Amino acid sequence: MTPAAQRHQTLARARAAALAECAARPWVIPWRWMGLGLVGAGALVAWGVAAALGASWPGGVVPALTLALLAGTHALALWLALAPRRTPGRWLLIVSVGILAMAAVIFTSNDHPHLPFTTKGASCGMLELALSVVPAALGLLALRFAAPSPMRAAMVGLGSGAVGVFVLYLECSPNAAHVGLFHVVPWLFVVGISVALQRVIPPRSYAP
Amino acid sequence: MERFVQGDTRAFEALFDRYGPKVHGFVGRMVSDASMVDDLVQTTFLSVVRARGRYERGQRFAPWIFAIAANATRDALRRRQRRREVVGDDRSLAALAAPAPVEPDAERDRQVSAALSALPEPQREAVVLHWFHGLSFREIAASRGTTPGAVKVRAHRGYERLRLLLGNLAEDLE
Numbered sequence: 001m002t003p004a005a006q007r008h009q010t011l012a013r014a015r016a017a018a019l020a021e022c023a024a025r026p027w028v029i030p031w032r033w034m035g036l037g038l039v040g041a042g043a044l045v046a047w048g049v050a051a052a053l054g055a056s057w058p059g060g061v062v063p064a065l066t067l068a069l070l071a072g073t074h075a076l077a078l079w080l081a082l083a084p085r086r087t088p089g090r091w092l093l094i095v096s097v098g099i100l101a102m103a104a105v106i107f108t109s110n111d112h113p114h115l116p117f118t119t120k121g122a123s124c125g126m127l128e129l130a131l132s133v134v135p136a137a138l139g140l141l142a143l144r145f146a147a148p149s150p151m152r153a154a155m156v157g158l159g160s161g162a163v164g165v166f167v168l169y170l171e172c173s174p175n176a177a178h179v180g181l182f183h184v185v186p187w188l189f190v191v192g193i194s195v196a197l198q199r200v201i202p203p204r205s206y207a208p
Numbered sequence: 209m210e211r212f213v214q215g216d217t218r219a220f221e222a223l224f225d226r227y228g229p230k231v232h233g234f235v236g237r238m239v240s241d242a243s244m245v246d247d248l249v250q251t252t253f254l255s256v257v258r259a260r261g262r263y264e265r266g267q268r269f270a271p272w273i274f275a276i277a278a279n280a281t282r283d284a285l286r287r288r289q290r291r292r293e294v295v296g297d298d299r300s301l302a303a304l305a306a307p308a309p310v311e312p313d314a315e316r317d318r319q320v321s322a323a324l325s326a327l328p329e330p331q332r333e334a335v336v337l338h339w340f341h342g343l344s345f346r347e348i349a350a351s352r353g354t355t356p357g358a359v360k361v362r363a364h365r366g367y368e369r370l371r372l373l374l375g376n377l378a379e380d381l382e
Contacts, residue, residue, distance in 0.1 A: 086353030147279035206279035207259030
């Protein structure tokens with residue numbers, strides 16, 4: 001077969017496949033709607049679980065700022081994970097906000113400084129992981145419409161993990177050692193597992 | 209593209225007629241395996257259809273579709289490398305020594321293709337998008353999530369290597 005004939009055949013096959021896909025899925029969800037849905041789902045999970053646990057809103061400026069940082073990390077990380085435009089500056093921004101949020105939850109936790117840091121450790125870790133499942137799963141599914149990127153997957157993990165840490169901050173923040181080991185380390189684990197999972201999930205698209 | 213996003217399938221067909229051969233040309237310069245080219249062209253256009261919700265209004269279409277083709281190619285090459293198939297410099301150099309085709313232009317194209325496939329993938333991608341498809345360094349950088357400076361360095365190194373590999377043929381490059 002000549003190169004021209006081969007090219008013609010390749011293009012005809014690609015056109016037929018693309019038109020069949022158009023016919024099968026005539027509608028599409030804009031990425032901004034996906035982003036809003038994702039951030040909203042995380043907020044709903046946090047609000048629902050916090051209400052079910054009877055968590056109370058802490059008084060004072062520092063806890064409020066810490067919670068605002070966690071909420072900001074959640075929204076910003078999930079939004080930027082899906083946003084088509086990628087720039088090193090945006091990644092740097094969200095990584096900085098995430099690190100700041102982690103430092104804030106660790107260093108502002110001082111409700112029971114003399115309590116052994118292992119108290120309720122396993123249940124906190126499990127709750128953190130459980131609360132991250134829904135947002136992380138939705139985020140990774142949404143990421144199938146973009147080219148595989150470890151950084152995007154890490155952002156999904158960072159944003160999803162913030163949901164659990166937010167609820168735990170309302171419910172349990174005895175001291176820095178406990179929060180670091182049983183709240184923040186599982187959060188980092190969620191980031192890592194999101195990156196690992198994305199590598200095995202086949203993408204549906206390679207769009208930026 | 210905006211008409212296609214709003215559901216006009218004929219607009220997609222017009223886009224395909226215009227960009228199909230260009231995408232084929234890009235992928236053909238990035239990989240030498242014909243069946244892989246076939247798959248990648250199809251994957252690129254399937255991606256355009258599936259991810260049309262990620263297209264931003266007012267965005268230039270050419271850099272967007274070439275970014276998709278480049279991402280798909282990169283992923284396919286990575287997967288192939290993982291499977292440890294024999295590809296890369298050895299085969300490219302062997303291709304340089306292969307018998308000449310009948311058409312004189314085809315001989316030059318073959319030498320350029322072989323030299324291109326001898327480049328590391330990031331350099332090859334930068335050269336092909338910049339030289340053959342006229343994308344700016346800024347557009348290539350935006351599609352890869354890197355800085356224009358980094359793309360410029362890759363392209364420059366690619367051009368240097370091509371000059372060495374192609375000699376007089378490469379005088380027009382860059």
